[in-house]
Amino acid sequence: MSKDKEVKTNAMRILDRNKVKYKVNTYECDEFIDGIHIADMLSQPYESSFKTLVTVGKSGNYYVFAIPIAEELDMKKAAKSVGEKSVEMLHVKDINSVTGYIRGGCTPLGMKKQYMTVVDSSAEQFEEIIISGGRIGSQIMLSPKDLIKVTRGKFESITMSE
Numbered sequence: 148m149s150k151d152k153e154v155k156t157n158a159m160r161i162l163d164r165n166k167v168k169y170k171v172n173t174y175e176c177d178e179f180i181d182g183i184h185i186a187d188m189l190s191q192p193y194e195s196s197f198k199t200l201v202t203v204g205k206s207g208n209y210y211v212f213a214i215p216i217a218e219e220l221d222m223k224k225a226a227k228s229v230g231e232k233s234v235e236m237l238h239v240k241d242i243n244s245v246t247g248y249i250r251g252g253c254t255p256l257g258m259k260k261q262y263m264t265v266v267d268s269s270a271e272q273f274e275e276i277i278i279s280g281g282r283i284g285s286q287i288m289l290s291p292k293d294l295i296k297v298t299r300g301k302f303e304s305i306t307m308s309e
Contacts, residue, residue, distance in 0.1 A: 156254075156257070156280055156281030156282050156285060157247070157256070157257035157281055158254045158256035158257040158279075158280060158281035158287060159171065159280065159281065159287065160257070161256050161257045161297060162256065162287070162289065162293075162297065165293075165296070165297050167289060167290075167293045167296075167297060168289070168290070168293070169287050169288060169289040169293070170275075170287070170288040170289075171280060171285065171286070171287060171288075172189070172277075172280075172285075172286040172287075172288065173280075173284055173285050173286070174188065174189060174284055174286075175284065176251075176283050176284040177283075178251075178283070180251070181198075181216070182196055182197075182198045182216030183216050183217060185216075185286075186216060191277060193215060193216055193217040194215055194217075194269065194273075195215075195270075195273045195275065195276050195277060196215065196216045196276070196277045197213045197214060197215060197216065197266070197267070197270065197276050197277065197278050198213070198214060198215075198216045198279075199211060199212070199213050199253045199254055199255055199278065199279055200212045200213075200214065200220055200236065201236075201237040201242065201245060201246060201253065201262070202220075202222075202225060202234040202235060202236055202237060203234065203235060203237055204226065204229065204231035204232075204233070204234045205231055205232045205233050205234075206231060208229075208231075208262075208263070209237065209245055209260075209262045210225070210229045210231070210234060210262055210263050210264075210265070211255045211258070211262045211263070211264040211265070211298070211300075212225055212264075212265050212266075212267075212305055213255050213264070213265075213266040213267065213270070213278060213294070214266075214267040214305060214306050215267060215269060215306065218267070218269075218306040218307065219306060219307045220236075220305060220306065220307075221305055221306055221307045222234060222235070224303070224304060224305045224306075225265070225305045228265045228301075228303040228305055229263050229265065245258075245259065246258040246259060247259040248279075248281060248282075249282075249283070251279075251283045252279055252280075252281060252282040252283045252285070253279060254278050254279040254280065254281045254287065255278065255294065255298050255300065256278075256281065256287075256294075256297060256298060257281060261298065261299065263300070264295075264298040264299070264300030264301075265300060265301055265302075265303050265305055266291060266294060266295060266300055266301070266302055266303075267302070267303070267304065267305050267306050268302045268303055268304045268305075269304075269306070270291035270294075270302065271291060271292075271302055273291060274290065275288050275289060275290060275291075276288070276289065276290075276291050276294070278294065
């Protein structure tokens with residue numbers, strides 16, 4: 148039990164506080180590698196493995212999008228989903244100051260502030276999706292509905308392919 152305790156991230160503590168069931172998976176990794184390489188390494192399906200992208204809108208507000216790792220964020224759909232004229236990706240150098248996380252360890256849960264969160268609607272077809280656990284080498288598996296509930300987010304079609 149003590150080993151589990153030391154790997155708890157802010158994201159996991161938030162899920163615990165909200166009494167949300169989740170599983171944790173850890174893997175060896177010292178630096179950022181993209182979600183596709185991680186899924187290949189762990190034999191996980193691309194469709195239910197989600198990456199977290201942070202954008203900034205024309206208004207200066209930040210937005211969080213979770214999409215399947217092999218997909219690309221459709222900037223027009225993303226902007227429309229949050230009521231902005233346009234959004235652009237947050238610069239890598241700003242990720243930590245805005246979210247409290249580092250590149251590769253960013254998750255929609257437990258950022259410095261709770262930003263508006265949109266999860267791609269493809270997540271709704273799965274019992275469980277995989278998101279970052281809040282640090283490199285850590286994943287959380289949880290129900291997409293629970294993710295929406297805890298982030299007070301919503302599902303919407305926000306990828307290029309849909």
